Amino acid sequence: MNEERKGLKEKITNSDIWKSIFRHGYENTGRRYTLQILQNVWLHLHPPRISRHALNFRFTWCMGGITFLMFLVTAVTGVLLMFYYRPVAEYAFRDVQALEFDIPFGMLLRNMHRWAAHGMVISVMLHMFRVFLTGSYKKPREFNWAVGVILLLITFFLSFTGYLLPWDQLAYWAVTVGTNMARATPVLGHEGPFTPTDIVTQANDVRFALLGGTIVGPSTLLRFYILHCVAVPLVASLLMALHFWRVRKDGGISGPL
Amino acid sequence: MEHFLALVSKPDNVPILAILFLIPYFMWLAYKQARQTDRAGVPSDAALNDKVYVWPYLCRNEFVCAIIIMLVLGVWSIMIDAPLEEPSDPAKTPNPSKAPWYFLALQEMLVYFDPWIAGVVLPGFIIAGLIAIPYIDINPKGKGYYTIKERPFALAVFCFGFIILWIVLMIVGTFLRGPGWNIFMPWQYWDPHKIVPLTNVNLSYLFGIRDDTTANFFGFAVVAGYFALGPIFYFWKYKTSRFLQELGLIRYVIVSFLFLSMVALPIKMILRLALNIKYVWVSPWFNI
Ligand code: HEM
Numbered sequence: 001m002n003e004e005r006k007g008l009k010e011k012i013t014n015s016d017i018w019k020s021i022f023r024h025g026y027e028n029t030g031r032r033y034t035l036q037i038l039q040n041v042w043l044h045l046h047p048p049r050i051s052r053h054a055l056n057f058r059f060t061w062c063m064g065g066i067t068f069l070m071f072l073v074t075a076v077t078g079v080l081l082m083f084y085y086r087p088v089a090e091y092a093f094r095d096v097q098a099l100e101f102d103i104p105f106g107m108l109l110r111n112m113h114r115w116a117a118h119g120m121v122i123s124v125m126l127h128m129f130r131v132f133l134t135g136s137y138k139k140p141r142e143f144n145w146a147v148g149v150i151l152l153l154i155t156f157f158l159s160f161t162g163y164l165l166p167w168d169q170l171a172y173w174a175v176t177v178g179t180n181m182a183r184a185t186p187v188l189g190h191e192g193p194f195t196p197t198d199i200v201t202q203a204n205d206v207r208f209a210l211l212g213g214t215i216v217g218p219s220t221l222l223r224f225y226i227l228h229c230v231a232v233p234l235v236a237s238l239l240m241a242l243h244f245w246r247v248r249k250d251g252g253i254s255g256p257l
Numbered sequence: 258m259e260h261f262l263a264l265v266s267k268p269d270n271v272p273i274l275a276i277l278f279l280i281p282y283f284m285w286l287a288y289k290q291a292r293q294t295d296r297a298g299v300p301s302d303a304a305l306n307d308k309v310y311v312w313p314y315l316c317r318n319e320f321v322c323a324i325i326i327m328l329v330l331g332v333w334s335i336m337i338d339a340p341l342e343e344p345s346d347p348a349k350t351p352n353p354s355k356a357p358w359y360f361l362a363l364q365e366m367l368v369y370f371d372p373w374i375a376g377v378v379l380p381g382f383i384i385a386g387l388i389a390i391p392y393i394d395i396n397p398k399g400k401g402y403y404t405i406k407e408r409p410f411a412l413a414v415f416c417f418g419f420i421i422l423w424i425v426l427m428i429v430g431t432f433l434r435g436p437g438w439n440i441f442m443p444w445q446y447w448d449p450h451k452i453v454p455l456t457n458v459n460l461s462y463l464f465g466i467r468d469d470t471t472a473n474f475f476g477f478a479v480v481a482g483y484f485a486l487g488p489i490f491y492f493w494k495y496k497t498s499r500f501l502q503e504l505g506l507i508r509y510v511i512v513s514f515l516f517l518s519m520v521a522l523p524i525k526m527i528l529r530l531a532l533n534i535k536y537v538w539v540s541p542w543f544n545i
Contacts (some may be wrong), residue, residue: 033310049308062322093344111334118272133287135399142391149387172345173354181376193543254401256299
């Protein structure tokens with residue numbers, strides 16, 4: 001019986017059709033395992049081998065990976081949302097409404113995008129907490145910690161710029177409150193200390209540059225849309241690539257030794 | 258109570274409820290491992306040189322983890338709808354207006370400091386301080402494993418900042434702040450016309466100083482004296498402390514300055530809540 005099955009398996013895997021689909025077999029060897037990583041464009045940022053304790057959930061909490069997963073989810077759902085959303089004050093709110101009521105699975109799409117964004121903020125906070133608790137920022141990983149801090153800020157900024165886009169009361173006032181602090185920037189904000197108020201006014205200070213106006217308005221919506229959908233994700237992707245590469249170059253996940 | 262329940266069930270506040278469970282869980286997980294290391298010692302080299310292939314061992318874990326997380330996210334997205342309120346209206350200011358939850362610790366600091374400090378200077382220090390951590394923490398121990406015994410000071414400072422000054426303030430800002438940014442306990446009614454007597458006075462006033470110039474000098478002296486605690490401690494302990502000698506002057510200046518700035522926040526909160534102090538230092542250019 002067993003012999004028979006083996007013979008059948010061989011017959012199938014040796015057939016022309018099978019061979020036309022799968023270029024080679026899959027041997028259970030270390031060489032195969034190594035090539036599997038090295039030859040795959042999506043996996044090649046991994047090293048071929050890692051120390052056993054880096055697999056341990058209790059050590060890493062998987063939070064860096066979850067942050068990255070959340071980023072990927074927001075990227076995919078975000079692109080889909082862009083098909084239905086126009087960053088124009090007259091349309092923005094109605095487009096979001098249409099997503100909720102008219103577009104098939106529009107509500108689910110919007111929910112996934114929003115909750116993945118919130119999930120990313122949670123997981124990046126926990127990731128930083130874990131990296132601190134294990135002392136993983138110590139030599140030689142100082143620089144990667146610094147890259148991480150910038151990624152943390154970028155994560156917040158991504159969430160914050162996205163918060164405005166539904167253009168409802170919640171969005172509008174959250175962003176108004178958040179950007180009001182920029183008024184008080186020393187020297188560069190029109191209400192800040194040490195500001196030369198004859199030169200820096202509310203029509204040319206840092207807050208004006210961020211909002212494109214003296215209050216949150218249509219040009220703010222456009223600015224935040226471009227930052228949210230193009231500029232910040234681009235920077236975030238580059239820094240994440242750097243971050244992952246440095247994890248590997250710094251000797252893989254930290255451990256005692 | 259109804260206002261509190263409305264806050265708790267707001268879809269955007271669900272993440273905070275999640276944090277309320279996740280942070281204690283992970284702290285417990287970390288504590289358990291730290292205690293084990295502190296008792297049994299750091300695992301030996303032999304166990305660590307044990308290497309495994311990333312394919313299939315790590316990739317399998319990543320795959321399973323991704324599936325579980327996607328399931329959680331899927332259920333979350335099916336159960337809870339993203340909020341959409343009325344169309345934006347610049348003429349209709351909601352009271353209270355709150356920033357998104359992850360910024361509420363910053364918004365909470367606005368109660369105690371002027372916007373330029375709470376919104377610009379302190380966040381700047383936080384960022385600079387975080388980036389500086391690896392360069393000012395020269396303790397070579399406790400790298401790559403959980404421990405408490407080998408780095409108690411670093412852990413205490415970071416956990417104080419992370420848990421108290423970030424997570425707790427965020428929760429206060431989200432759940433306990435009502436109209437006029439006044440504190441409302443969960444069982445209290447949100448009275449938009451709640452009158453809070455403005456009895457706050459400046460520190461100099463409390464000391465009987467009525468004249469502006471004297472008050473300015475007095476405030477300056479208090480703030481300068483506070484930050485002088487750093488150098489004073491240095492010269493007092495330098496001779497006997499090996500730690501200070503190894504740390505070196507420049508690192509010490511940075512550590513003590515960042516540390517004192519961080520502790521200034523809870524000090525100001527206590528001064529405000531216990532003694533109704535508005536400003537410690539009032540000058541013609543800025544107030545602290
Ligand atoms: C978008 C945000 C981020 C992503 C996607 C990300 C991703 C990752 C991943 C996948 C790892 C591998 C180990 C693990 O999963 O724990 C890692 C390690 C690391 N991350 Fe991040 N990270 C982010 C933000 C941060 C932040 C905010 C910090 C610190 C401030 C940080 C510092 C580090 C350090 C020092 C390591 C090496 C840890 C070790 O060797 O044990 N990262 N990161």
